[in-house]
Amino acid sequence: MNKSLLSFLIAGLFATPALAFEPFAVKDIRVEGIQRTEAGTVFSYLPVKVGDTLTDEKAAQSIKALFATGFFKDVRLEIDRDVMVVVVQERPAVAKLDFVGLKEFDKDVIVKALKDTGIAEGRIFDRALLEKAEQELKRQYLTRGKYGVNITTTVTPLERNRVGINFNIEEGVAAKIRQINFVGAKSFSDKELLSQFELTTPGWLTWYSKSDQYSRQKLSADLEKLKSFYMNQGYLEFNVESTQVSISPDKQDVFITVNVVEGERYQVSSVKLAGEFSVSEDELRNLVKVKAGDVFSRERLNESTKAISERLGKEGYAFANVNAAPEIDKEKRKVAFTIFVDPGKRVYVRRVNVTGNTKTRDEVVRREVRQMEGGWYDAERVTASKQRLDRLGYFTEVVVDTPAVPGTADQIDVNLAVVEKPTGNLMLGVGTSSTDKVILSGSISQNNFLGSGNNVSVQVNSAKSYRTYAFSYTNPYFTQDGVSQGFDIYHRTVNTSSTAIAYYTSSSTGGGIRFGFPIGEKESLGIGLGLDSTNITTTSDSPKYYQDFVDKFGNRNLSLPVTLNWASDSKDNYFFPTKGTYQRAGIELALPGGDLKYYRANYQLQHFIPLNSKFTIMLNGELGYANGYGGMELPFFKNFYAGGVGSVRGYKASSLGTPWNGTEYHVGGNRRVIANAELLWGFPGMEKTFRMGWFFDAGQVYQTDEKFDLGQLRYSTGLSAAWISPMGPLKFSFGRPLNKSSTDKAEAFQFQMGTTF
Template structure:
């Protein structure tokens, strides 16, 4: 039987294998009757026998003994191994390596101890491991490699071993990080068509600048360099340089390992023009339609970007006809003598695909119909990838699901049909939110919202909003049914109670507006982007007056009283094609609203509001944003325009550089701004990435020019001289609480009564 014994072998019968596996005497082969293990302290005998390639009943030879020694050394558990043959018994004498009971790290600042411990564990070194010099050297090199990746080229890692007792040791990794190497030079060789500074603008890596502490763009990264070289390649290909090539890239580290010099050698070649471009293949008899989608024409300079954009547009159109798996192969024919290229685009339609079933899963609470009514891809119709994308976006925008996944599955045995599996992961749709905020106009803002966005899985929402700030307080209850009818007509019910102080009035005064009412509104969608609303409301506006009231308010109260009842009728329209609601860079947003205060109430008036936004993206992340807001109102039947419907302008979100709500008519007695019935505000913003951050939308700089003012119903002086202009710069940040804009504004035109405020900020939408 196999045994583990601790007594010493009395005699060495035939063979002695030393620690180097050398044979002292030749051994006559014999059948192993038993195997004894000597010297074990920590390791279990079963573990040793598992590694030992020698078993009871095997034929023992010199070669078998050498193989056993090598196998046991390979475990890394032993510092000395001897195999002794005594008659028909084999004795294995072992000396265990000490166990590493403690691993310490010192001098590490760039990485946490936890991160480096995980690196050591990945290599195979951890507390409880046997001492293995080879493994420790490997671990030391891996730690150094982690620092090299971060740019610490002068980093050193040293090890120290300390004995705890006969069986245990502690291991220390001492890290000397040294300075972090920075890119001190990026040099281009061979570029004549474009300057080196222009090419450096296409790179994320850069030399040190004011923002390097934040962007880390001055720290060398092989992966980022590869991405930058690809950006440079695309830059040339998009400008016709078909033969462009990057011949070499040299990365030189200074002797002190503090600086890195990048040298990029280019071969630009010559720019090529498109001599001809042809579409071939099965074009469904719509060649003229597809030709109009080509962004390049004969005589244009070749552009890889325009070519890819053209093929994507053609494929989208083919998808709309059910050819979801169509493809386009491009065959260029280059004429080097005349620097021209002829392009042949061959269309392969593939098979037209139909949707058999749409299966929905994961909606344990939400009803199937709530999801299906958002699907733009229908069963028994052609498969359209664009409709699938739109369907997924619409389901995601419901806000009921943490994740929405759509999978297209082929139908077994049928080549032209697929099933679509829609898998949703529901999330809690009820929420209670408490918030504290601050703005330059409203001071401290406290808010509380209780909402349920998917009541009983029906897709309707119910919310209760409570807001309180320096200038206003609000309590509102809103119920929204997005599919009041099967055709997608939306119904909105809103009940509210609001109190607010006119600007420049202290809360120590009892003067305030109190608005109570409700609205019923229906929204009719006319397209994916356009919706028209029709609404009717009932509201009461009351003025709590005191001695601090301005003359304009006193005159209004004397004429119509402190309480005004109103039944307004509203018609509005909105259209939104922006690519992003928080940080748009393309598309437009427009809305128009008309409100008519019927003669049934105390007041009789009309008002119209218009807002239009447009965004255009230039190269390198620069975005131009235009915003125009206008409002006009007037009284009817000899009644004045309701003073509580007045417009205000000035400040963040309006004409920056002026105090919030300070523009427009003022009270004759107190000189306080009272707003007006006519308002126009225009904003021009040029947004560009923070230097070194690439094209990141989350944080951007911007410059702006604002124009606008407010006028009363009797004031017809809306000429240019009465407008106010503000200009300045700012920082836009998509913060956890929403889009935040910090603006430093200056007025261009100053009047004696104007109030100025240079630093302003707002939390809300883009404009």
């Protein structure tokens, strides 16, 4: 066989071939040496086809094209008569990736990161890419502060020209920030400056927050906070000159040094308004929070320009441009500002678009929107729309965007993107007591039934002490203008033998219908009418005034209660509010015509005060008063009670007030006062789902013949936690009474739990 060999090296592709041959017509092409690669794949990359004339140039192009695929580490051409033979040596493929000692990261996260570098199961193995993958793996560990990580890579050949890659990882421990130093800071102590930083030295919560581990991004954010802090204190020329980050030789400790130049402290000499005003200048000037003689504050200046911009937005100027230009007098350390106002063109809303509501109907979302299509843009109405959607409790997130309509100068769209969450609530409880044995309780409620925005709930409680079967339905938009309508049906039995309440039993069956009327953007008025039939049973163990009431008015009573409620809600969030006020006042009146005549009035005021971005103070106050009228007494089963979750934590439920006749049992009272103060903060990293609090509670109930004496208030303090868990909302409290009497019953740990579906 007359066979000539042509061997082409990459280095000689662009040179004159050393072994030339006479061009010939290719009658066939044969591929040798392939194990995994299909012959058709090789043919697809060759620039030579059967019937073509093979020349030196085309032979060089063929070798170059096959090398360029990255599939082969060696390629050569042979000629057997008029047949072109392509002889290849394949690169191995990655069969599997193994990790030994991987604890800090989930394996899938690392596999994805390595895939981005080119190393993944099924791909062609390239040692150069393996080195790149090692560096990427080390980079991942450096982001977690593990500077001493050691990675050893082993490549093991496998059958069918494959390899296995093993990463042996010695993670080590994360380096901790041991010290943060400030050089050049004279006006403030290191403690004050460190309070502006998220990065910190190790503390009791840093094991979770990881804030004691260095991060370049976190340091940059902290330096910006530091700059804002100084500029809010008047240091207009403050600057961070440099930062140094050093690691100890054992790679366990990190030291950060921040070099700053404070500059001089400036006062505001004057503030002027200039430009075009679409509203009165006096009104805009009242929005300016920076006054002549004040120490300069960038925060107050930004608040001023933002307030002016929002005021213009209320008039339809969605793209108003408001900027403050400074004039600095370094000798006198004064700064004057001219706020230039350019309202731009007035725009109107073309469309309101809703996305993300896969279950909730469009009309349920749109009826909460206060910005109308075709009307002038109003920033205040857009903000109110978002707040109303947030308060529905149907969505985990509501994002509002107002893009300009392409090709127009006076139109925008309002895009509402919502993220739905489960709105059903399944509350289940199982407990035991010496009298009730096993207690089963539960309730099912759906705040957004079938996406209609209607509320449906069913409550079942099988406890001997409080047994309840109830059904409720509410349509919040019974009419298009926001009048709500609902009804309730219930059957309840009470047996106080296993509670802190003096003994009696009752059985109540009834129902009612109610309506709600919006009387303002954040206010509503409710009215309801019910029918209740209650059967009371007392024994010789019951308090005498229980027995006297039954003797006087009978053990079966029919009442016609009418309720009137007023509510105002300006809280910024449904679950975890940080600012705003909630008020509620109501009265329940048993109408003449029934067997009972009484009234119960209550008032609640709740206020949230943000201290900063992390802490909020909640203040809550409640007053209740009840009595009979028309010559009738207040039914004892309509008394107020206090103690437990929702009133004074740390005391057992319904255990406050003067005990009956020197016993350990309580009868409640016709007056109640409750006060709560709580410092709230989000748990680091879980601010939207977990919140903690330090509370101070006070409260008491007073009987009809008792003097209203605030000196009788009971106090408690402790820690609380609220968690929107995957199972549903959970609330915990650990309270300690501060002035417990011998007749009070303490209960340190209290909780509520439920499951969301």
